[in-house]
Amino acid sequence: MKNAMTRFYEAALSQLEQLRSTQWNKLEQAADWVGAALANDHWLYAFGTGHSHLLAEEIFFRAGSLARGVPMLDSKLMLHENAIEATWQERKEGYAAQFLSLYPVEAGDVMIVASNSGRNAVPVEMVLEAQQRGLKVIAVTNLAHSRQWPSRHRSGKNLADVADLTIDNCGVPGDACLDLPGMPDKVGPTSTITGAMIINVIIVQAIENAVARGFQPEIYISSNSCGDDHNEKLLQKYKSRIRHL
Numbered sequence: 001m002k003n004a005m006t007r008f009y010e011a012a013l014s015q016l017e018q019l020r021s022t023q024w025n026k027l028e029q030a031a032d033w034v035g036a037a038l039a040n041d042h043w044l045y046a047f048g049t050g051h052s053h054l055l056a057e058e059i060f061f062r063a064g065s066l067a068r069g070v071p072m073l074d075s076k077l078m079l080h081e082n083a084i085e086a087t088w089q090e091r092k093e094g095y096a097a098q099f100l101s102l103y104p105v106e107a108g109d110v111m112i113v114a115s116n117s118g119r120n121a122v123p124v125e126m127v128l129e130a131q132q133r134g135l136k137v138i139a140v141t142n143l144a145h146s147r148q149w150p151s152r153h154r155s156g157k158n159l160a161d162v163a164d165l166t167i168d169n170c171g172v173p174g175d176a177c178l179d180l181p182g183m184p185d186k187v188g189p190t191s192t193i194t195g196a197m198i199i200n201v202i203i204v205q206a207i208e209n210a211v212a213r214g215f216q217p218e219i220y221i222s223s224n225s226c227g228d229d230h231n232e233k234l235l236q237k238y239k240s241r242i243r244h245l
Contacts, residue, residue: 004178004180004187004188007178008177008178008188011177011178011188011190012177012190012193012194015169015170015171015190015193015194016170016193016194016197018170019168019169019170019194019197019198022168022170023167023168023170023198026165026166026167027167027198027201027202027205028205029165030112030138030165030167030202030206031201031202031203031205031206031209032206032209033110033136033138033165033206034110034202034203034206034209035205035206035207035208035209035210035212035213036209036210036213037108037109037110037136038066038068038206038207038210038215038217039209039210039213039214039215040108042068042106042108042109042110043068043069043070043105043109043110044059044066044068044069044070044109044110044111044112044203044206045069045070045071045072045103045105045109045110045111045112045130045135046058046059046060046069046070046071046072046111046112046113046114046199047071047072047111047112047113047114047123047126048113048114048115048123049090049115049120049122049123050090051116051189051191051192052114052115052116052123052140052191052195053071053073054192054195054196055112055114055140055192055195055196055198055199056071056072056073056112056114057071057073058195058196058199058200059071059112059199059203060244061220061244061245062220063220063221063222063223063225063227064219064220064221064222065200065203065219065220066203066207066217066218066219067217067218067219067220067234067237067238068217068218068238069203070103070242070244071244072099072100072102072103072126073244074099090120090121090122090123092121092122093121093125093153093154094125095121095122095125096121096122096123096125096126096128096129097125097129099126100126100129100130100133102243103243104241105130105133105135106133106134107133107134107135108134108135109134109135110135110136110137110138111126111127111130111135111136111137111138112137112138112139112140112199112202113126113127113130113137113138113139113140113159113163114139114140114141114195115139115140115141115159116141116142116145116169116171116175116191116195117141117142117145117146117149118139118141118142118143118145118146118158118159118160119146119149119150119151119152119153119158119159120152120153121152121153121154123159124151124153124155124157124158124159124162125153127139127159127162127163128162131162131164136164136165137162137163137164137165138163138164138165138166138167138202139159139160139162139163139165139166139167140167140169140195140198140199141158141159141160141166141167141168141169142168142169142170142171142172142173142175142191143160143166143168144168144171144172144173145171145172145173145174145175146158146159146160148173167198169190169191169194169195169198170194171190171191171194172186172190174186175189175190175191176188176189176190177189177190207219218234220234
């Protein structure tokens with residue numbers, strides 16, 4: 001019998017292969033929206049709660065990625081200060097509009113909202129608030145899970161129901177994918193692996209699309225190679241606009 005690490009690798013690889021075979025057209029559509037936004041002087045925003053905030057950070061301040069990629073980060077919705085409180089906070093209605101007001105979003109921008117379960121109130125409300133401001137919103141979620149569990153938003157809708165475009169991370173219900181003898185439930189979550197692939201596939205294709213439109217998006221270069229001088233110019237240009245710089 002294969003050991004756990006081999007089985008987990010194969011499960012994650014299988015989900016990536018499903019992503020390629022079932023979601024590619026949607027990923028191309030997402031990249032088209034982001035590329036067009038960049039070419040028209042707009043921005044990419046990303047938001048997630050709990051572990052999904054990692055996908056928001058994935059677009060931000062890293063080698064080869066967009067200078068105009070902005071994560072929407074709130075410690076009340078993350079895990080590093082109070083994980084239990086964050087779990088309850090993402091279920092509360094009325095928080096997303098207040099939080100979104102901290103960012104200078106405008107019509108023509110694009111937002112990615114990530115939530116593996118897709119059922120909590122804050123990600124659903126974030127989509128609705130962003131749409132009211134004229135943004136196109138892309139959801140990254142686990143449809144198999146979302147279809148099994150009811151929404152915690154009063155509309156009765158999950159993230160996939162409200163986004164302009166929904167990309168399935170092809171995960172299993174509950175995220176963890178391996179049954180191990182002696183364990184009370186499955187282990188081995190995959191949503192960060194597939195989510196990071198989704199984010200970066202969108203970004204690299206969006207950059208190519210923007211270049212094809214005659215626009216060269218600004219990107220960061222590794223600060224551990226030759227990027228310091230290049231990046232410093234971008235920091236000076238955008239630090240008054242991006243609150244996390």
